[in-house]
Amino acid sequence: MYNKSIISGKSNLFSGVFFLQFILFFPLNFSNYFQLKFTHFIFGDFTQFLLEYFLNKKNIRIDYSSDSCSMLVLIIILLFTSSIFSAIIKKKQAEYLLLIIEYLCVFYISIILIKYGTDKILITQFPEPESNILFTRFGNLDKDILFWSTIGISKIYNLIIGSIEFLTGILLLFKRSQFFGLLLAIICFNQIFIINVGFDISVKFFSLILLLMSIFLARENGWRLILKIIRLPKKTFFDQATFLPYNSFFKILILGILVIKIGMLYFNNENKKKSLNLTGAYHVTSSESPYQYIFFHKDQYLIFMEESSEKMIVFHYDISADNKIILEDEQHHVSKHLFVKNKKDNTIIFSFNNQMINAKAINYRKMNALQNQFHIFVD
Structure with missing residues (x-):
């Protein structure tokens, strides 16, 4: 002592x-x-x-x-x-x-x-934020x-x-x-x-x-x-010896249901990603297209970004059995479009608004915001 x-x-x-x-x-x-x-x-x-x-x-x-x-x-x-x-x-x-x-x-x-x-x-x-920050892309x-x-x-x-x-x-x-x-x-x-x-x-x-x-x-x-x-409170009904086995059972049951639910949501999301394999950003290469980028959101949203104004146009999408893309806008209007993906060079081609859009996948994960950088020293 x-x-x-x-x-x-x-x-x-x-x-x-x-x-x-x-x-x-x-x-x-x-x-x-x-x-x-x-x-x-x-x-x-x-x-x-x-x-x-x-x-x-x-x-x-x-x-x-x-x-x-x-x-x-x-x-x-x-x-x-x-x-x-x-x-x-x-x-x-x-x-x-x-x-x-x-x-x-x-x-x-x-x-x-x-x-x-x-x-x-x-x-x-x-x-x-200063104007230069406001006009810088989030990911940069x-x-x-x-x-x-x-x-x-x-x-x-x-x-x-x-x-x-x-x-x-x-x-x-x-x-x-x-x-x-x-x-x-x-x-x-x-x-x-x-x-x-x-x-x-x-x-x-x-x-x-x-x-x-x-x-x-x-x-x-x-x-x-x-x-x-923070001392422990006095014993309650749930702490009695006769109730303790049920108490443990209910705790395990609740935790088990939560784990299963969370696991199911996670695996469903992962399966969607694997089956569609589209999630990410694509740069539009068609010179006549008014769009600069196309984004496939993980929750099955297709987003067009206009080149001139950077305005975002959003659709919910799905892929049909005949490999066509089904788009649904905010007014719930549904349309079906030709869609082709080339896995070799990560390019996509599909028809939209009476035009053929060509786009190529870009590695957006190299952007500054997604880097797991950690600096112990600043110099």
């Missing part, structure tokens, strides 16, 4: 010292570059040496921005110095130092949440730009999320509401970190450290309170 408390105390001190150094040396982009100059003065030459020697990066920026190689090196340095400081600091000094660190960490997280909450409320973090945009632009369209979303972050920052400043504020902060930073990883947004390191800092502040007493809040 004694050894366990010593290990716990040392790990708390190590974490606290690391977070204190991170607050001091990680340059925030709204700190008027004072932190950057300060950090560069202390760690600049050593960071440059480590980058050149170990990562073979000679012409690299040293700005310590999130997800940069320089930030990774800075984190490694701070982890190393934290282990040294936590080993030499005595127990009495450690308790007093941890109180100061916790006080500073709470203020730091509060400032971050109030700042970025205000930015969202004022629509400055996620602004309305990178995932981070797609997310940023989509969030920027919704003022209500920005207002709600910004207000929650702003409120969380305010709650942290008062002792009575501090723990509740920390719980909200953990939820906020957890969501932000997942978004940054999922959409490859280059603040992954920073958001992860903010999440860990929030968890560090809510440790021990906070987790005991959470366990009390």
Whole structure:
């Protein structure tokens, strides 16, 4: 028990010292570059040496921005110095130092949440997309730009999320509401970190450290309170020994029905794809055609995109027994058309509006939006 408390105390001190150094040396982009100059003065030459020697990066920026190689090196340095400081600091000094660190960490997280909450409320973090973005095809945009632009369209979303972050920052400043504020902060930073990883947004390191800092502040007493809040309720009728076998049976039955239903939907969709084998995008090669692209949607929709206006014309389609395509428009008018697909060169020919349309399949899966790219570093 004694050894366990010593290990716990040392790990708390190590974490606290690391977070204190991170607050001091990680340059925030709204700190008027004072932190950057300060950090560069202390760690600049050593960071440059480590980058050149170990990562073979000679012409690299040293700005310590999130997800940069320089930030990774800075984190490694701070982890190393934290282990040294936590080993030499005595127990009495450690308790007093941890109180100061916790006080500073709470203020730091509060400032971050109030700042970025205000930015969202004022629509400055996620602004309305610029004209060049609006006129760029969805598939040609990178995932981070797609997310940023989509969030920027919704003022209500920005207002709600910004207000929650702003409120969380305010709650942290008062002792009575501090723990509740920390719980909200953990939820906020957890969501932000997942978004940054999922959409490859280059603040992954920073958001992860903010999440860990929030968890560090809510440790021990906070987790005991959470366990009390979520403690199991008293036994009900369904927990009685006579009902337990039926209880398990009903659970298995419901889960089994759900699995079968979901499985049937999935396999039906897969069978449709295989039988029709048309899903995808086709570039119209007929010079006289007014259409630029033809899209076969997985839910059996045929979509024409006009070349001049990029207007979409939608039909529900099916393939008849004699390999003709049956189209149904929004007014439920049904028509039957000649349809031929050449599997060798992935071309299709069919008649529509008294003309023969020729189109060739294009590999739309190479577009930026569909690439599973993940950048640990931005440089």
